[in-house]
Amino acid sequence: MTPVVPDPVLSVANLRVSFGQTEAVRGVTLAVARGETHCLVGESGCGKSVTALSVMNLLPRGIARTADHLRFQGQDLLGMSERQTARLRGDKMAMIFQEPMTSLNPAYTIGSQMSEVFERHRGATRRQAMDRAAELLARVGITAPGMRLGQYPHQLSGGLRQRVMIAMALMCDPELLIADEPTTALDVTVQAQILRLLQRLQQELGLALLLITHDLGVVARMAQRVSVMYAGEVIETGTVAEVFAAPTHPGMTRTGEPLGNIPGVVPRIPLGFIGCGFRDRCTLAMPECAQTVPLRNAGGDHFYLCRLPPDWKRAAAA
């Protein structure tokens, strides 16, 4: 029982990733439709970025992902060779990474890093690729793009590097864009302008956007769907309207913000862990929370992972 997304661009079912004895992603299921923005939110360490890296097949060497299925435009990503994935990555599926400081190569100019993607996937000449790069730099609000193309990452401010990352991800008009905190480091005006640009690309090109953020303002204003993660699981998911109107998981309700000011930190979950990952921080925990927790429906596409019934808050208030 999960939300039904017809003909999704990205479909993930029961994704699991573990690092040694720690399980970082524990059965994540989500789908992103064409032209849709799906936000993945949660505290740092909850498994959002690992989920994104698993889709892109960019997990550290030796770390395995398992899933019931992992599909991009109907193609099975799990069975694909590294070479096949590399052909999609940067072309039809692109990612904007969280740290623009470490994800740009310090030894190459902005222009050579940006044009490489276009030359490689589109067989373009260096000149065509440079023109395309300059066009995209201008679209993400970088003035004097010609000058920037000749510069190295260390010559750019953090905000500029972040915009270079965004422009680079858009070089090949991707079908799926995974963006990990793409606007967190930017000024509010630039954030609004870039989010509008992404929205326009969604309308023009049907771009599917999986947006990782902790900013509820961005979620509310930008997304159609939201999945809240905690300790490697999606603890609540639904349309933004549903989840914001009636957050149901106990971790969501304290301050109206997902996991707002709850004492404690996200626990590390060992392999073979059973039950609710939130129970140590939950004021409503019962002994039965140490058993497998059901995914419950709160109406429509709205699901949450907890033993409590959807109307528990009303019952508690009565």
Add this chain to the structure above:
Amino acid sequence: MTHAIEVRNVYRDFQQRSAMAGLRHKVRAVDGVTFSLPAGDVLGVVGESGCGKSTLARLIMGLLPPTSGEVLVDGRSLSGMDRRERARMIQPVFQDPYSSLNPRQCIRDIVGLPLAAQGDQPKARQADRVMEMLARVGISSEMAERMPGQLSGGQRQRVAIARALVLHPRIVVCDEPTSALDVSVQAQILNLLAELRRELGLTYLFISHNLAVVEHIATEVAVMYLGRIVEQAPVQELFRTPTHPYTKALLASVLTPDPALGIPDVGLGDAYPDPTNIPPGCRFHPRCPSALAKCATTMPDNIRKDGRLVECLLAVPA
């Protein structure tokens, strides 16, 4: 009355070389800034990246000489002031506690360095002052022997604050002191800074691109745009009745978590500010949603009214 900080018509130019064509640009980062800050106040400086706010901070700390104009601290000009003396009056807290603390020194030595550099107190007295200050910012004495790498981001920023305050300066320049920290830690550091100001009677120049942070801590706010202060007012008035179109756009860009509202179109269009090419007339006119024909040719004057400063032709009383 002597002001803690007085900035008189300060300009600062930089030469920037383009890597591609070898062209030289003159960038005027600070373009005629004048303000004075009474002791005990907190001036929040907001604006987009590249607007000159960090350059202004470095000019006020005496780390950069102005191209022209004058900065006075406690009524005395910074130019020609002895470095040690300046350090006793004004101290910085920087954005990134990962790069502002020497990774090869223990916390005790890092915080003690300003005292050692002054060299006017016996070693035992210096050690006492360090421990006093660490306790004051919430760093336990066991941590004094640790290295920065063993501390969390929030703890490191506390150490940076202790180092800034160990000489008992009257003025602290905080340049984005919370933006490199986790959201949950940001509030703790802000509260610590607010508390220290009250107890020690400090004056802050507080630079941030985060409007919520500035609203929380500042008594007075200056909005910078391409090197000039375009609006300055007491914090409540600025947030309640923004007057300059840029201030309005800045406030309208803040995304509140309301799913009924989309990404705001604040009317800034697709133009972005370029400090290497400052437009004639009002420097904001290419992005201004309310610009008139005269805004492209006539540079607006500062209008001072009821303790508020606005630099806009539209604000001129008819």
